[in-house]
Amino acid sequence: MSVFLERTIDRHFVEFVDALRKEGISVPLGATLEFGKALVEIGVDRREKVYWSGRATLAIQPEEIPIYDAVFNQHWYQGIPKLQEVPDLKPLTLLLDEPDEAPEDEEKTEQIAQDAINVRYSRTEVLVKKDFAECSDKELEELYEIMKHLRLHGKTKRSRRLQKARDGRYLDFRRTAKYALRLGGDPIQLFFRNPGERPRRLVLLLDVSGSMETYARSLIRFVHAAIAGRNQVEAFTLGTRLTRLTRELSNRDPDVALNRAAKTVPDWSGGTRLGEGLRLFNDEWGIRGMARGATVVILSDGWDRGETEILEEQMERLSRVSHQIVWVNPLKATPGYEPLAKGMSAALPYVDEFLDGHNLDSLQMLAKVVSE
Amino acid sequence: MNILKASNVEEVVSCLREQDYLANEGLATAIFLALRLKKPLLLEGEAGVGKTEVAKALSSSVNSEMIRLQCYEGIDASQAVYEWDYAKQLLHLRASEATGAASETDLVALEDEIYNERFLIRRPLMRALEKTGSPSVLLIDEVDRADDEFEAFLLEVLSDYSVTVPEIGTFKAENPPLVIITSNRTRDVHDALKRRCLYHWVEHPGIEQEVEILRIRAPHVSLSLARDVATVVSELRNMDLYKTPGVSETIDWVEALMTVGADEIEPEVFNSTLGALLKYREDQQRVRNRGFGDVLAAVRQG
Numbered sequence: 001m002s003v004f005l006e007r008t009i010d011r012h013f014v015e016f017v018d019a020l021r022k023e024g025i026s027v028p029l030g031a032t033l034e035f036g037k038a039l040v041e042i043g044v045d046r047r048e049k050v051y052w053s054g055r056a057t058l059a060i061q062p063e064e065i066p067i068y069d070a071v072f073n074q075h076w077y078q079g080i081p082k083l084q085e086v087p088d089l090k091p092l093t094l095l096l097d098e099p100d101e102a103p104e105d106e107e108k109t110e111q112i113a114q115d116a117i118n119v120r121y122s123r124t125e126v127l128v129k130k131d132f133a134e135c136s137d138k139e140l141e142e143l144y145e146i147m148k149h150l151r152l153h154g155k156t157k158r159s160r161r162l163q164k165a166r167d168g169r170y171l172d173f174r175r176t177a178k179y180a181l182r183l184g185g186d187p188i189q190l191f192f193r194n195p196g197e198r199p200r201r202l203v204l205l206l207d208v209s210g211s212m213e214t215y216a217r218s219l220i221r222f223v224h225a226a227i228a229g230r231n232q233v234e235a236f237t238l239g240t241r242l243t244r245l246t247r248e249l250s251n252r253d254p255d256v257a258l259n260r261a262a263k264t265v266p267d268w269s270g271g272t273r274l275g276e277g278l279r280l281f282n283d284e285w286g287i288r289g290m291a292r293g294a295t296v297v298i299l300s301d302g303w304d305r306g307e308t309e310i311l312e313e314q315m316e317r318l319s320r321v322s323h324q325i326v327w328v329n330p331l332k333a334t335p336g337y338e339p340l341a342k343g344m345s346a347a348l349p350y351v352d353e354f355l356d357g358h359n360l361d362s363l364q365m366l367a368k369v370v371s372e
Numbered sequence: 373m374n375i376l377k378a379s380n381v382e383e384v385v386s387c388l389r390e391q392d393y394l395a396n397e398g399l400a401t402a403i404f405l406a407l408r409l410k411k412p413l414l415l416e417g418e419a420g421v422g423k424t425e426v427a428k429a430l431s432s433s434v435n436s437e438m439i440r441l442q443c444y445e446g447i448d449a450s451q452a453v454y455e456w457d458y459a460k461q462l463l464h465l466r467a468s469e470a471t472g473a474a475s476e477t478d479l480v481a482l483e484d485e486i487y488n489e490r491f492l493i494r495r496p497l498m499r500a501l502e503k504t505g506s507p508s509v510l511l512i513d514e515v516d517r518a519d520d521e522f523e524a525f526l527l528e529v530l531s532d533y534s535v536t537v538p539e540i541g542t543f544k545a546e547n548p549p550l551v552i553i554t555s556n557r558t559r560d561v562h563d564a565l566k567r568r569c570l571y572h573w574v575e576h577p578g579i580e581q582e583v584e585i586l587r588i589r590a591p592h593v594s595l596s597l598a599r600d601v602a603t604v605v606s607e608l609r610n611m612d613l614y615k616t617p618g619v620s621e622t623i624d625w626v627e628a629l630m631t632v633g634a635d636e637i638e639p640e641v642f643n644s645t646l647g648a649l650l651k652y653r654e655d656q657q658r659v660r661n662r663g664f665g666d667v668l669a670a671v672r673q674g
Binding site: 026028029030031034037038041042043048049052053055056057058059060061062065159160161162173174176177180181187198231246247282283285287288289290292317 | 446482570
């Protein structure tokens with residue numbers, strides 16, 4: 001009887017952990033077992049005990065607490081599901097390449113191919129310079145294929161970690177003493193250590209509001225390439241809210257990564273509150289350390305429906321801690337473009353590099369700027 | 373009571389209380405589990421919520437030394453575990469040469485002499501592992517400041533509580549230390565490390581809890597002042613500030629108020645002591661703009 005009882009209780013806990021995972025909480029492997037051990041120590045006679053044991057052993061992050069609470073309530077109180085409302089997600093179609101093609105698109109691409117032969121450009125070269133907004137789905141697909149090979153190296157900064165060097169500033173006592181011992185104690189040969197180099201952190205903030213829709217789907221591929229290519233890269237989307245995407249985008253397979261990202265970002269093609277989003281970034285991540293000494297790239301058209309003063313203030317804060325701010329605006333390439341969007345003109349004084357990002361060519365340029 | 377003897381979460385709370393630390397059920401559960409399951413405890417939270425204080429309270433409760441390893445960028449094993457005292461080693465070589473001992477003893481023997489525990493400088497991790505008797509409390513502070521390589525190394529040490537010095541051998545802890553790791557979340561700690569630890573997110577205390585903390589940490593403060601201070605601070609935490617004041621700032625502020633001889637929060641005193649509470653010019657400006665009267669009115673109403 002008791003064996004049976006224990007089994008059912010076990011099952012309950014395993015199911016609870018499963019439910020958490022289904023809601024997107026990243027529970028570490030093996031944590032279920034720890035959770036079980038914890039309950040043996042703490043007991044299950046009160047709900048709070050189960051609640052806090054779970055929080056401690058399942059490594060619930062502060063952002064995940066509301067989801068944890070909801071799943072907990074649903075699971076253990078058997079009440080009405082109180083899960084956070086998940087807004088309609090349209091990103092799946094937005095991000096994934098459509099395999100079948102509308103016939104008119106094919107005509108169009110063929111047209112381009114013919115033109116390309118005339119001007120003796122390879123098809124790729126034409127594509128590389130073509131505005132993302134004007135590309136057919138098929139062309140985008142090809143571009144994304146090229147983008148898979150785009151890699152960012154990133155600026156380096158001096159590391160505090162010392163490395164062996166032929167000569168340098170710091171004496172390597174360990175090696176000097178060891179060598180001296182061989183010679184009977186005379187430190188004839190000196191060895192040195194010098195600070196090495198390490199990649200500067202790169203923070204990418206992608207605007208996913210409605211006005212950026214056509215570009216965001218291509219730019220996020222760039223963001224993915226950046227994350228997959230090197231370490232010390234962080235990515236966020238800015239829309240009506242701030243979403244951290246570093247984890248989701250760190251899968252090397254772009255399709256898997258983008259799929260995960262699409263599920264995580266709740267505000268694709270919504271409104272923009274750039275200043276507000278930037279404030280959240282500064283408060284929660286940037287000023288605390290993530291942006292310190294980092295290269296920060298903001299990919300946005302600069303349309304801000306919030307108050308411009310907020311954006312200006314936040315740009316100032318960001319510029320005080322970061323190494324460099326790069327603003328990538330896909331509209332910049334438009335003939336006759338002036339940074340008149342209220343947000344853009346407020347932000348410009350704090351921007352170190354102002355680039356366009358409307359086609360692959362310009363993104364390669366961006367990769368270069370960020371790497372040098 | 374020694375916290376190691378605590379048999380349930382409530383006793384953990386009272387043990388910490390004896391050490392002037394107020395823990396809520398969540399934190400006490402995490403600590404209790406860390407003791408029972410013998411795992412490190414990873415504490416994350418805003419700066420100033422009292423993460424480091426947990427380790428201090430623990431160490432006085434187990435009546436043992438707190439060994440602190442402050443992490444920083446570029447920290448490596450020679451600063452965290454051990455280093456040879458090279459100057460002493462060379463000096464020793466010279467001495468044996470001078471006395472003529474070097475010529476007689478062969479090099480191998482000389483090497484043995486030099487790589488002796490005598491010449492070992494013990495850094496925090498090794499000291500924590502070597503401790504005999506009651507376990508030490510090892511505080512690994514601000515692990516997010518160290519780099520990935522160091523984190524991986526830490527993981528190795530914490531998985532079997534031993535370190536190897538190639539020239540001598542392996543040191544294994546008889547009595548594994550109680551490990552508290554703190555992080556301010558400037559970057560994510562590696563999943564592998566998280567998996568090895570228990571986790572707790574430390575939040576700002578509520579008003580009632582903060583009043584109690586003030587009564588413990590600044591016993592000479594009157595109850596009414598403590599209550600006012602806690603309510604004002606909690607009101608400020610609701611405002612949109614760059615840096616919300618932590619518990620340590622609240623305590624500083626109360627001390628500041630006491631020092632200037634205020635037993636009630638008046639606008640002038642509030643203004644002149646604001647620096648103990650808010651450390652950004654913009655934040656101070658924001659509070660001044662809102663007006664002290666307004667803050668206090670909100671407090672009195674609430």
